[in-house]
């Protein structure tokens with residue numbers, strides 16, 4: 166009897182386990198299916214917004230690559246305007262026609278805060294870009310004549326990257342066109358970056374970008390999902406020419422704003438920094454406790470000076486200005 170009872174308990178337990186694991190599986194499948202659904206949906210929308218064409222032959226690519234080398238050399242000699250060249254570890258960027266503030270250069274950070282540099286602050290689009298790159302794109306009907314007014318060249322060293330971003334839609338029209346050179350790589354969509362050490366999550370889609378190949382982004386691929394170049398996908402030096410149209414109403418920095426961002430110390434101060442400092446000071450002054458704390462602090466300082474004078478004849482002047490003997 167006792168044995169049967171034990172069996173029955175085991176049976177009940179095993180039925181319960183089976184039921185709950187079935188339920189868990191059902192639940193899991195439900196979420197997997199939903200994830201799979203949305204993943205397939207995302208992929209479909211992504212693919213709709215991506216076009217690729219192998220437009221530049223080996224020979225044409227080599228010709229363009231030697232022009233890119235000239236750009237790098239001109240930049241290294243310091244012959245470009247200040248805002249044409251943007252240097253980052255393992256990745257240099259060269260802006261022509263139009264350039265814009267992004268990332269740490271922004272006065273106010275975050276998507277939508279990017280602004281064009283004042284007219285004339287970056288170099289003109291080089292003639293070779295018109296002749297060797299834009300003309301074939303127009304001929305192949307990738308873009309209409311006169312569409313492109315902004316060109317950026319990224320030059321990556323092995324292990325270089327560009328973090329996940331969406332090209333600001335208030336600055337750049339769609340489509341966004343890029344042509345890859347020097348080596349094959351991959352453009353990844355939907356990755357998250359973390360730093361120190363640098364880590365990148367698995368992409369939703371990893372799109373090969375071959376040398377001489379044109380990639381055209383529009384719709385969902387340009388507007389609703391981030392793209393990036395992961396460090397592990399730059400095995401050899403790689404360059405890309407990004408061809409875009411700056412919108413006529415894109416916001417532009419005034420010269421006064423430009424002078425603020427060209428002073429690194431000011432750039433790093435958030436816009437409400439001084440308000441906060443003055444606010445804190447005001448609050449501190451209006452607090453009756455503050456005066457008492459100040460007196461105690463002063464007494465502590467005096468006693469440490471007294472200690473220094475008393476115990477050591479050759480005391481080094483304290484680094485803290487408040488602890489130094491009276492300065493004449």
Ligand SMILES: O=C(O)CCC(=O)C(=O)O
Nearest residue numbers: 319327343352394405407
């Ligand atoms: O290197 C690439 O192909 C993409 C570069 C890019 O997205 C950018 O510079 O905004």
